[in-house]
Amino acid sequence: MQRYVGIDIGGTNIKFGIFLNDGRLEKKWSISTDFSDEGKKMWDDIYNEIKKNVSIDDLCGIGMGLPGPVLADGFVEVCVNLDLHNFNPVQIMQAYFPGVRIRAANDANVAALGEQWKGSGEGYTSLGLVTLGTGVGGAVIVDGDIVYGASGLSGEIGHIQLNSEETRTCTCGGKGCVDQIASATGIVRYTKEVLARSQQDSALRDKEQITCKDILDAGKEGDIIADQCVRHCMKYLAKALAAVTYIIDPEVLIVGGGVSNAGDYLIKIIKEYYDSFITLSQKKTPILRASLGNDSGIYGAAKLVI
Ligand SMILES: [Zn+2]
Structure with missing residues (x-):
């Protein structure tokens, strides 16, 4: 066989x-x-x-x-x-x-x-995928085929430089990449900075080591700082996804990687920002969580x- x-x-x-x-x-x-x-x-x-x-x-x-x-x-x-x-x-x-x-x-x-074959993208012929883990990865499929591009860079959503406030250098050598703010690493770093400069109460202050999951869990439970930080970081991701839409206009956008385990809470935030950035059409692309996991x-x- x-x-x-x-x-x-x-x-x-x-x-x-x-x-x-x-x-x-x-x-x-x-x-x-x-x-x-x-x-x-x-x-x-x-x-x-x-x-x-x-x-x-x-x-x-x-x-x-x-x-x-x-x-x-x-x-x-x-x-x-x-x-x-x-x-x-x-x-x-x-x-x-x-x-x-x-x-x-x-x-x-x-x-x-x-994901397109056996996961959330089943039945769609064009899609954009973003994975949120230690870094931010991405890919686009158009008319059923992976778009490789001339240098294999197609879909590298994580290295679109959107954050002009960023002072540190990304692993790619750039500054202000989506990877630096919307990855698990980026979310943790940003949240720690906000905690350090604010006086506001937060369940996160009791943690010795703050993980991305801690932040997402706290955000889900209504912790104001955690929720604001997740929103801030996901706003950049949503901007990058809107850019993908304005280039390939996929039928669906899929979010995967460890961070996506936060589920509906996270997807709802991304979707809210994403919809606000798609101003040329009333028809908004659905955003789904990847279903095949690892x-x-x-x-x-x-x-x-x-
Ligand atoms: Zn980069």
């Missing part, structure tokens, strides 16, 4: 999923990422995991999502958090699995494809080859 492997390569873990051609997930597991020896160890690990879990006779395709811009031919200039430069994951895996169909794409693109990457990676 035909089997397809979807692999989501991250800086901490590599997730694997074995899929049947109708999209059923047969098995999933993960290993920790070891990118020592210029990545050699990681490719060996991936090869061994696939070999252990799928019979080579059944293996029809391997799709991969990687944390960096990937060109349409698979070439990657840099994966910052894997410390890998100028490599082609498709060619590398092809040497391990000659004759097997292999493809690679950026992890956010792959997550968008997964599995969107393996689903999308498998979809690259199914």
